[in-house]
Amino acid sequence: MTFDDRPAPAIRLEEARKERGFKTAKAAVDYFGWSYATYKQHEQGIRGIGRAASKYAKAFRVSEAWLLTGQGEQPGPAVPLISFVSAGHLTEPNGYVPSDDFISIPAGGLPAGDWIALKVEGDSMDLFSPPGSIIFVNRREREAIDGGFYVVRTEDGDATYKRYRKDPERLEPETTNREHKTIYPKGPLTIIGRVRRTMFDFPA
Template sequence: MPKSLIHRLQETRLALGNKGKPLSQTRFGEMIGVSQAAVSRWEKAEDQPTEENLLKLIEIEPSFAEFLPIRAQNLPVYSMVAAGKLSAAPTIEQAHIAELKRLPVAGLPKGQYFILQVNGDSMSRIAPDGAYIVVDRGDRTPITGKCYIFMVNGEATFKRYRAKPLRLEPVSFNLDHDPIELDDLEGISVVGRVVKVFMDL
C-alpha cells in the first residue's frame, strides 16, 4: 500500500478524534463499514482498501479520491488522419458519424477524447505510420510546441504548432517533409490537441 495512504488514514483518524487522540480503529471502521481488524491491516500495509472502501473514505475525507484506481475510458476510433500531405477528412469534424470501434485508454484527465490512426510518416518521431493518437477535442487553443489536428480548407493534418515563425511543422525522421508556412491562421481550425500516442493497441 502506498505510504501516503497509510499516513492519510492515520491523519484522518486523528482529525476525527477528540483532545488530540485519534478516533479508534473500531469506530473508524464502523464509519466505513469494515472491521477494526481491516483498518489495522491497512495501517500496517498488510492489506489495502477496496474501491468500495475508498468511496466510503471519500465521503469522510475527499482527498482519498486520489487513491482510486485509474479507470480506462472506451474511446471511439475514427478514420485515419494524414501525417504527411493534407487529406480530406470530413469524419474528423463529424466524428460521431464515422465511428468504427472503441478502444480502452487509461490515465487521461477530464476531456473530450477520440482516437485517430496515423497515415504517413511526417510525425514519425512522435507517432509513426499506423500508430494511434488520442485527441482532445476540448483543447483547441494552439500553444507553440504542442501537436494538434488541424483543418485547412476542409482537409486534416497532424502537425506540431509553431508561432514564430507561424507554421505547422512535421516531426519526422524523413527530412523530405516540409513545414506548412503560414501568414496567419485564417481558414485554419484546430480539431483538438494530440495528448497520447499508442504504437500498438
C-alpha cells in the same frame, strides 16, 4: 466530508456517466433518448438499475458486471477510433460519438475531455507517432500553444497532424523524412484538437 448513502450501483452509474463525458444526467438522457425521470431515479438510488444495467453499460462504455457489482477496477474512458489520413479528409463528428458507430479503444489515465482516437498513416510525424500508431486527440483543447501537437484543418478542408510553432506561426513535421515541409498557414488555424498520447506496437 459528505457521506453518500446511495446504493453502490447508483454511485457507479453516476461515475460512468461523467467519465463518458456527460456532465449532467439531462445531457445523457437527451442524447440517448431515455426517460429523464426513470434515469434520475436510478442515479439517485431510488430504483434499482438491474433491468437497465446492460443498456447503461453499453452507453457509458463500462462492463455490466462493474456497474452492478463493482467487480474489477473501474474501466478508463473508451475512445472512439476514427480513420485518419495525415493529409486527407477528416470528417469531425459533432457532439458525442455513438458507441456503435466506431470501434472504441480503452484509454485509462486520460483527463476529462472530448476524445477521439485517430490512426496515423504516413511518416510526417514518425519521430513521435510512427505510421500505424494511434493518437488520442482532445477536441476541447483548441488553443494553439507553442510546441503543442495538434490535428488541424487546412484551408482546403483537409486535415493534418503536426507540431505548432509560433513567431512565425507554422506547423512543423517531426520526421526523419526530409521531403515533408513546414506549413505556413495563410489564415487563422482551425484546430480540431490537441494530441495528448501516442500508442503503437513495436515491430515483431
